[in-house]
Amino acid sequence: MLMQNTPNVPIRARWISASEYVTYLIAQKKNCALLHGEQIQQTLFFLSEQEGLLTSQLLQYLEGMMQVNEIPFHEGQVDSVVRLSQVAFLVKGNSILPSEYFRGLESNSIASDEIRMYFLSAALPKQKLSKKQFVNTLMDRRWSIIGLALALGTPPIIGGALAELLQQPLFDNFVPEGQIPAIVLVGFASIALQLTGQIIGTMQTLTQSYFTQNLDLETKVSTAQRYLLAKASALPQKDIGSWRLTFSVSSAFLGSINSLFISIPLAVISMAANILVIGAFTDLSAVWNLFLILLIPTALSIGITYLSSNISIRVIGQQSAIQSTIYEAVRQIRGIWLSNTEAIFIDRFARARVAISESLLRAGRLDAVSSVLNNLFQGFLYAFIFYEYYKSYLDPARSNLSVGSLLVIYFAIGSLSGSLSSIADDLVSIAQSLPTYWMPNAIRDINVFRNAPSPQPIPCPASVAFSEVIYTAVDADYPFSQPVSLTLRADRSYALVGPSGSGKSTLIGLLTSHLSPKSGSIQLFDENQQRLDHSLIDCRLLVLSQETNLYGSRLSDVVDPSKNIPYERLEEACAQLDLTHLLDSLPLRWQTPINEFSRDLSLGQLQRFKIARALVADYDIIISDEATCHLPEDQHLEMMQLLNQRSKIHLSVLHRTSALHLFDEVIEIDRQGYISMNPVPVS
Structure with a gap:
């Protein structure tokens, strides 16, 4: 750091x-x-x-x-x-x-x-990742932290064992004989050992906590970035609950590294130290019997915790189902109100809530059984200790358990029990998470990524050429099963028209590199017809869709999704579009919430604010996909004219052909995917 x-x-x-x-x-x-x-x-x-x-x-x-x-x-x-x-x-x-x-x-x-x-x-490689590559990338340069955590965790264990051993001479010799200096010395030694152990143990806890939290942070941001960099066509169709589950299990097994390489080794060291402490005062048979008594509740705890963890995993899936229901209801709330279908979503939510309640009740019953069994065997354990002490009293030659040694064993057994319990929990955690290592995962399996933009936007190309491009959907022969060739030139505007489903949005996806052609190429050329080694996203490009809720939760996010433009520029853009009065009528102005429940602005007004993006920054290329579909006719024509003026290349998907005369050329796609490009007739 x-x-x-x-x-x-x-x-x-x-x-x-x-x-x-x-x-x-x-x-x-x-x-x-x-x-x-x-x-x-x-x-x-x-x-x-x-x-x-x-x-x-x-x-x-x-x-x-x-x-x-x-x-x-x-x-x-x-x-x-x-x-x-x-x-x-x-x-x-x-x-x-x-x-x-x-x-x-x-x-x-x-x-x-x-x-x-x-x-x-650390960044994950832009390729399909094996489990080993995934782990190696995220664990690279972290093994030294694991070694440090182990090195810091060992001295407190040894110090604790030595502090336990000091209790025997203290209570068997020094206290009965009234040796005050020796008692004070042992007291100071115990305090010093415990204090040193606490300090080093705190350092070990902080190191282990840093390792866990840093790994968790970098894993989450790396997987999120991997998702965001993927091409849309490379992502499977999932609802929000399924994606949440996918993200949860994509790196769940990494949590086992903390258990496998830090927690379990330290627990084993603690067990060994405390077994040696117990063995110093009892014979091997007594040590073995004690260990067996401890193993029985540990084994039962492993089984019960495993069942409980399975229920916890099931609860995650059930929570995902609830979240999917809520998200879908919120996203479609207007349609639900209009179609009077609230009962369907209420029923789905109620069934999911009942399922998760039953799972939580089963988990609670298992935890209660585990607690009762642990307390029961704890009683057996201490009864066995006192039995050994009783035998020592009856036959001193067979065993030599004194009050001091009994206290030492008592403390050591408590530590030994805690170590076994820690190992049991870690083993269950590993058993639950390791299957996710072998499972296929949509995040790790992404193999098609968008190209990173160039450090600085490149000048507007003289032309953008589609050359023999073929693109069809998965398991289909549309929209472009026949080669597509066309050229967009600078200082021209293009209207893209065609029936629904003909491939207009697909053509835009290919142009913006969100989709990759199965064959052919899309290339940029300069004024000398020299090929540019860039894509359209490296240019000053603005894409305006008909959606109004893609950029954030506030009105300012609609105009400035990057949050980098001063409010003065936003105000100037609104003034140019005669939106100042409307903006002033909103009590929160730029902080007005924009979501499915907001009633402050109509869809048409939101579209005008979104078109203001073309005024707050300079763009060479603008692609608009029905960006004015909610505007009245006069504003529709005005906005199309504005976008033509604010760009060197403007490609607009039009369903309302009344604005065709404002464009230089029209690109028409028929239902078979054939494309023609012609000058707009002069009326």
Whole structure:
């Protein structure tokens, strides 16, 4: 973790340039395992030699080597991010604040809306991953933390055993004989052993906690990023509950690493130490009998906990079913109200709730049985100890159990029982999670990804050419089973028309690289007809769909989904579209909630706000998919004219052909997938 303070540097917010931050990262190599890779170091050295390096360029280069995660900046999250991530920093314009200076932030800078927070993590390869590759990528450079946790966990165990052994001479010799100095010395020794063990044990707990939480954080962000980078066509069709379950089990087995390599080894060391302590005062048969008595409840606990864990896994699936029902009801609430089908969803929710209640009751009964059995065998265990002490009293020659040794055994058995219980819980955890290692998983199986955008948007190409492109849906021969060839040229506008299902949205998906053709190519060319090694997403591209709820939960998200544009620009765009009066009529203005239940704005008004995106930034290419379908005729024509003026290439899917005359050419797709492109007739 990059948390070491630079010598002689006061703790205050010290914003540095992107080039200075690269030098900082190079200097921090030995403190951060994430920066150890040869490729990473070579790239950092290359960037350190670049003059005028921009923050945006640095972020793009970092994204090519690892995963760059942006999270909402909030004062309460600063400490958590620094604690859990290996590299974290803040960005304000072209300045960067390393994590070691976060504590020096002043309150006025913390409240700034211009600050963005990032942390780096390992990136999963963009390919279908085997289980071994998945584990190796996420566990890379973490084995040293496991070794440290084991090294820190062993001394407290040994110290605890020594503290137990000190009780025997204390109660058998020093207390009865009234040896005050010896009693004080043993007391101080016990306190020192316990205090040292607590300090080292706390360090071990923090190390183990950091390992677990850091692995969990990076696993979640890596799997989420893998999902977001996948092409839509590579993702199976699942509802929200099924996807939640898929994410839960994609890396569930990684949680077993903590149990397998830290918890269980430390529990075994503790068992060995306490068995040696018990063996110092009893014969081997007594030790064996004690161990058997402890094994019986442990074995029963493993079986009961396994059954209980199976129920817990079933509960996760049932919770997913409830969430899917709720999500579907919320998403379709207007249609449900109109069609009066509330009873169907109420019944689905009630059945799912009954199922999860029954599962929780079964789990509760199993936990109660486990508790009763544990207490019962605990009683047998202590009865056996007192029986051994009674035999020692009757026959001192056979056994020599004194009051002090009895206390030592009593404490040791408590530790031994705790170790066995810990191992039982860990074994159940491993038994439950390891099957997910062998199961196929949609996240790990993704094998088609979108290309990363270039560090800087490229100039508008002179032309975009489809060359013999064939694309058909899975197990189907449509929409484009015949080769498609067409060329879109700069400074032209195109209307895309055709019946529903003819392939208009598919053509846009191919153009924006969300879909990959089965054959043929889509290429960009410059003015000299030289092929550009880029795709359309590398250009200044704006895609406007007919959906209004894809960008966030507030009205500002509709106009500025990236949250990078000042409110002044948003206000200017609204003024140009005569939306200021409407905006002022909303009590929360830009913070107005946008969801299925909101009634503040009509669908047409939302579409006008969304079209304002074309005014808040400069775009060379605009693709609009029925972006004005809810607008009246005059506004429909006005918005189409605006989008033509705000772009060098405008491709618009039109169902209302009244705006055809505003375009230069019309691309028509028939039901068989044949495409023709012709100039728009002059009326």
